[in-house]
Amino acid sequence: MIEFSHVSASYDNETPILDDVSFSIGDGEFVAFVGENGAGKSTTMRLANGLLKPTAGRVLIDGVPTAELRTSELARRVGFLFQNPDRQICCNTVRDELLFGFAAQNRETEAAREQVDAMAARFGLDPDAEPYLLNRGARQLLALASVIVLAPSVLLLDEPTTGLDFRECAKVMDVIADMHARGATVIMVCHDMEVVGDYAQRVIAMARGGVVDDGPTFRVLRDQETLRRAHLAPPQIVDVSLRLSRCESAGLAGSPVARANTLDDMTAAVIALATAKES
């Protein structure tokens, strides 16, 4: 359980980045933070793993305030993937990179080495490859692999799909979804609303250092006021359904087609509509 209670934060004690933010995230949830750049999403993530301490309020991880814990202690429970993988990678081979976290946490064992080799194989990475010679997508995959190989119970992901092509993005998100299915709490900052719509169960929309909306993914992503305040564009399918619901002349307002949140919903609704017209 991660709990933010009236949290304010600043990097220089002068300019507030977060102002009186409160929410809680239960074990096993998959939450996406969305909002424009500068809304305070990454700051929220840094507060959640103790890299930044709140200037007011409290951040609690399993009931313990992060202000009382060192980040290195929190690392056993909370895995953090940074936006830029090059800040994380510091070893000469993929295997050493994957083992780095185990060594830092004094958990390097033969079993850990086996896990590392299995993880490299799962991500299609050559364990003996030089990390800095990998392409951007592969480096991002390596950074993610080096976080999840430690099997943290909470996974914080700061824009995990930035700079990835479609195939790499799908690969990364499938691994994250698998971690979630195994019980991990996943908290992700993401600008790609398609990814948010496909994977997140809950969305917290942020703007100007505060929470604008917090709720089930499609409830938030269909809320026109939330979209406006957080400067968000909804996933394409939601956008199409919102346009249809506003188009009185099409006679679809209120119909399943105009309420569709996913491609599957839309397909089913269109088929049902076509079938009804034929009959």
Place this chain on the structure above:
Amino acid sequence: MTGFLEFVPGTSMLHRMNPAAKLGCALLISVACFCTSNLVLLLAILALDFALAASCSLTRQALGLARAVTVFSAVLAIIALLTTPTGAVIASLPWGYIGTGSLTAAVLVIVRLVACAVPLFLVMYVTQLVDLANSLVKILHVPYKYAFTLISAVHFIPVFLNDMSGIMEAQMARGVEFDGGLARKVRLMIPLCVPLLVSSVRKTNSAAIAAEIRGFHLRTRTSGFKDYPFHAADVAAIAACVALLALAVGSNFVG
């Protein structure tokens, strides 16, 4: 809030001075610090440094810098303390002794380095780097590629500091503990130099390509739009600094 060596906007006399004159004055003051061993004069120069910093509301930055230089120069001060056996004996050493003169030498090292560093760094805080480069090119006829190299080196210092901080955070998030003694900290930080080096090379390479594709090599001394004329205040400041240098040299022959 501005970072290390980042320009702080203002309208003070130092802000308004010609960039080349500012740099010249700072260099003259720094040379003066090395031309004298008179502690009183060095303290006076240090006081002048802080007065200049205060005149452009940069006292906080100057104090921070002085603190950092003091820590850095402490090593040199200790060496001076142990290797300058002069004055009345305070403590005996196997190879000599620590005397009152040793203490003076140690203090001298610290005061000299701080007094020398503050004006040089102050120039960066009160001058836009682009103005500094352009004035070097236009007034001192320094080839642009060297002026650009100088300002790029200064420009990248806060960038690299920020990168290093981000890299350390990334490793802390993976369980590395940077707490503990200096030796442990250094041991932990050495591997982090790899990502810093990689990001530095990538950044400088990108910057070089970006500059080249925008016609960097076409730039000449007359390319810049802005002119940097010398005013009476600039000439007076340089004259005062030359006088200070003469005083510093002269102080060695007095008493």
